[in-house]
Each structure stands twice: as C-alpha cells, then as structure tokens.
Amino acid sequence: MLAVRAGGGFGLGLAFFLIVVVLVPFGVGPETGRLALIAPGVLWIGALLACLLSLDRIFALDREDGALDLLVTAPLPLEALVLGKSLAHWLTTGLPLCLAAPALGILLNLGWPGHLWLFVSLLIGTPALSLIGAFGAALTVGLRRGGMLLSILVLPLYVPTLLFGAEIARRGTEGMAVGTVLALLGAVTLGCLAVLPFAAAAALRVNLR
Amino acid sequence: MSVSVRDLVVGRGGVPVLAGLSFDVAPGHALILRGPNGAGKTTLLRTLAGLQPPMSGTVTPNPESIAYGAHRDGMKGQLTVEENLQFWAGLHGLGRGDAVSRAMDVFDLGRLADRLAQHLSAGQGRRLGLARLMLTGRPIWCLDEPTVSLDAENTGRFAGMVRDHLETGGIAIIATHIDLGLSGDVLDVTPHRARARELMAL
Numbered sequence: 132m133l134a135v136r137a138g139g140g141f142g143l144g145l146a147f148f149l150i151v152v153v154l155v156p157f158g159v160g161p162e163t164g165r166l167a168l169i170a171p172g173v174l175w176i177g178a179l180l181a182c183l184l185s186l187d188r189i190f191a192l193d194r195e196d197g198a199l200d201l202l203v204t205a206p207l208p209l210e211a212l213v214l215g216k217s218l219a220h221w222l223t224t225g226l227p228l229c230l231a232a233p234a235l236g237i238l239l240n241l242g243w244p245g246h247l248w249l250f251v252s253l254l255i256g257t258p259a260l261s262l263i264g265a266f267g268a269a270l271t272v273g274l275r276r277g278g279m280l281l282s283i284l285v286l287p288l289y290v291p292t293l294l295f296g297a298e299i300a301r302r303g304t305e306g307m308a309v310g311t312v313l314a315l316l317g318a319v320t321l322g323c324l325a326v327l328p329f330a331a332a333a334a335l336r337v338n339l340r
Numbered sequence: 341m342s343v344s345v346r347d348l349v350v351g352r353g354g355v356p357v358l359a360g361l362s363f364d365v366a367p368g369h370a371l372i373l374r375g376p377n378g379a380g381k382t383t384l385l386r387t388l389a390g391l392q393p394p395m396s397g398t399v400t401p402n403p404e405s406i407a408y409g410a411h412r413d414g415m416k417g418q419l420t421v422e423e424n425l426q427f428w429a430g431l432h433g434l435g436r437g438d439a440v441s442r443a444m445d446v447f448d449l450g451r452l453a454d455r456l457a458q459h460l461s462a463g464q465g466r467r468l469g470l471a472r473l474m475l476t477g478r479p480i481w482c483l484d485e486p487t488v489s490l491d492a493e494n495t496g497r498f499a500g501m502v503r504d505h506l507e508t509g510g511i512a513i514i515a516t517h518i519d520l521g522l523s524g525d526v527l528d529v530t531p532h533r534a535r536a537r538e539l540m541a542l
Binding site for chain 2: 193196197199200203204207339340
C-alpha cells in the first residue's frame, strides 16, 4: 500500500514551511518579545499551509495515469485506500513537519516548554490535516485546476485543528494547563478518522462516473 | 462463471449512450465489441467493471470478479517494471510465488525488469499494463483497446495470453478494431446507440 507513496515531490512542503517561518521575523521585525508571542500561531499556520501544498497530488496523479480506476476495481475497500493515502500523506508531510517545527521554534524565539507542546500538538493535529485534505482531494479529483478549489474547500475545515493546536502550543509556552485543549484536538482528529474515509470514498465514487 | 447482461442502459454524464443491451458470454469465450469512435464501447466496459452504475438493467456477476484494462495503464513512472507488477500482485493477493515472473515472461519483460516505467516506450508500457491482468487472478477481463501501440509480435503474444485465459475457463470482453483471431462472438454496438426517442422516454 505504501508503494502508492512513490508519487513523489512531497519534500517541497517541508522546504515551504522552512521558508515561511524564516520570512516571518523579516516581516514583523526582530523584537524578540513580539516574536515569541506570535511564534505558536505562526508555526501552526506555516505547517498548515505546507500541508496544503501537496494535497492535490493525493489522488490527482493516480487519476492522470489511470491507476485510480484500477485501484477502485481492486479488491481493496475504497475506504481503506483513502486511509492508506492519508497515512502516506501524513508520513511524507505531517511527520517531517512535526520533527522540524521545534527546531524552527528557536528561530522565532519560542520559549522552552513550548517546543515540546508544539511538537505534541502537531503530532496529534497533523493527521487530521491529512485526512481532511484527502477528503478535499477526493471531492476535487475530476476537476481541472482543482487545486485552487481544494484550498478554498479545505482551509475552513482546518479551523478547529488550527485553533486547538495553536492554543496548546501557546498555553504550553506560558506554562498553563493544556489537558482540556489536548483532549479537544484529539477529539477532532479521531472524529476525522472515523468519518472522513467514508466521505472521501463516497466522493471518489461519484467523481469516477 | 458466465457473464449475463439484461436490458442494460449505460450513459455518460447522465445522458444515455447505449440502450437495450442484452447478451451472454459463456466461460471460455470472448466477446469482441465493435463500433465507431464515440459509440459507447468504453462506457459499456466501465459500467461492466463497476466504475459507474448502469442507468438501468442488470449485469451479473458483480464487479468483484472483473479485471478492467483501460486506455491508460496506471503504472508509476518512478517504480521499476517489476516493482509495479509486484504492487498490483500484492494488492490482488498474489504477491507471493512466481506470479510476477510468469506475467513478465508472457510479454518478454524480463529484460526490462529493472527499468523505471517512465523510461519505457509506449508499446513497452502497454505490455506492462497488459501483464498486470495476469496478476488480478480474476476470471473476467474487460479490455479497452488493448492492442494500441503494440507491434505485430506483441499483438500475437497478447492474443496468446487471452487464448490461454479462455482455455482455463476465463472470459474476455474486448473493445478492439483489429482481428485477434479469437474464438468468440462479435457485438456491434452501433444498433444500440441511444436515440433521441429514448432520451425523451427517460
């Protein structure tokens, strides 16, 4: 199943994340207090946008070369295909982002416990980004120039994850309790995991007609 | 297992393309679909393969036992010939054993086993795509213009592969314009094209 991952070109997301985060201090000025204040939010938005970059490749490449038709007729439930694709997207995009984010936090003068909580929040939150993205990609797979529509569809759905994720990182940095928000973020991810593979599979079936 | 189609209406984008199709194909037989471009051969094959629902009518058996071969081969350019076949074999539960090497032998792909699929010529890519059929382990093949970009020698190999498949009780439904020398019926879809009258009735 993971051979599907050889779709390639996913490393771009990480480079994009790096550039966004490096650009922010140039934009808001070098004042360390202000940077530290916005760091959790900037890192989360950066990760989210980087994730968005590679979403349209999830199904579009397979559609172009005809593999999607063959995968659909294979003895594999479409829901499992969506799950596998989401997992592959997460492994190639979400996981590297999680690992890079704490290091990039240093660039933004993020306080110490913040690194840990940023990592934890991304680790819990990014699977939801991949799942929501796979759903969006399934909805737009048949469309030319579907990438733009995909972004517009998916970004509003990213709001809860971003909200809770950035909140965890912010609270963690300031030393406040994070338990409740952590539970809420986990709930968003698990909810996505439970519902979206079925929704995405249904969307794929409609789009292949 | 035989294929049975009754009063089938297939369409594209909500518009019926072919109507009133009824035919049977017994095990060990081939059905050759003929008709001009745009007649609806591809739409019929996609419907049989379960990629789109019929507008009305019934198809037996269900798509679980049908292998579909499309215009595009669905092979990944970044993987080698062998890796591509291994992937599809694994997906169909034939990953172990010598199924992959046997499939490569049919189209003499052994020499190309370690070549990346993106470096194959159109004809070589087609051979790779057709070799995949052997790895589906499914009794019914629905093939859409399988011989495009194949030379005479490989067209012969393909015909041989289909003949072997038929001899083991398989079924092949093939849309093609050339004569493959297979024993089986020919279905010209032209008389079944949906007419304006049928559009009104729906």
